[in-house]
Amino acid sequence: MADDQASIPPEQEREMHELYDIHDSGPETARAALWTRILVVSGIVFSVVVAILLLATVLIVRQTQVDNAQRAEDTKELAEQIKSCTTPAGACYQRGERRTAAAVGAIAAVNKRSAAAAASCARVSTEYATILRCVNRTLGVGRRTPR
Numbered sequence: 001m002a003d004d005q006a007s008i009p010p011e012q013e014r015e016m017h018e019l020y021d022i023h024d025s026g027p028e029t030a031r032a033a034l035w036t037r038i039l040v041v042s043g044i045v046f047s048v049v050v051a052i053l054l055l056a057t058v059l060i061v062r063q064t065q066v067d068n069a070q071r072a073e074d075t076k077e078l079a080e081q082i083k084s085c086t087t088p089a090g091a092c093y094q095r096g097e098r099r100t101a102a103a104v105g106a107i108a109a110v111n112k113r114s115a116a117a118a119a120s121c122a123r124v125s126t127e128y129a130t131i132l133r134c135v136n137r138t139l140g141v142g143r144r145t146p147r
Contacts, residue, residue, distance in 0.1 A: 113139060 084090035114135065121134030136142050 081092065085092035085096065087093055117135045117138040118131060121131045121138065124134065125131055
């Protein structure tokens with residue numbers, strides 16, 4: 001080791017001591033410089049972590065905005081469909097009105113046939129059971145078709 005120190009020229013050694021004077025100032029100065037470096041590095045790491053968290057938050061907020069835009073479009077379509085079904089001028093409302101009219105018409109037709117059959121059967125008998133059997137036979141109720 002003595003040879004290594006002997007090989008460093010005195011000017012370069014003096015220059016090194018000027019650059020790294022904390023080692024020559026004692027352990028307290030070296031410890032303070034070490035803590036300063038640790039705090040600086042910790043501050044940089046903390047800043048990077050905060051920046052990453054902020055970026056993640058911005059990305060999450062943006063994704064929420066995109067999702068909400070799609071939900072808003074879906075809600076708008078649903079509102080238009082509801083409006084179509086609840087407004088008399090709407091296509092859905094008119095379809096429902098036609099279906100209801102057809103169902104009422106079918107019920108009315110069955111009622112007319114039933115009333116006509118009951119009137120016809122009442123001419124033959126006045127007993128309820130006999131009239132009911134006659135109406136069922138006339139309307140085809142209770143007939144079983146072979147499978």
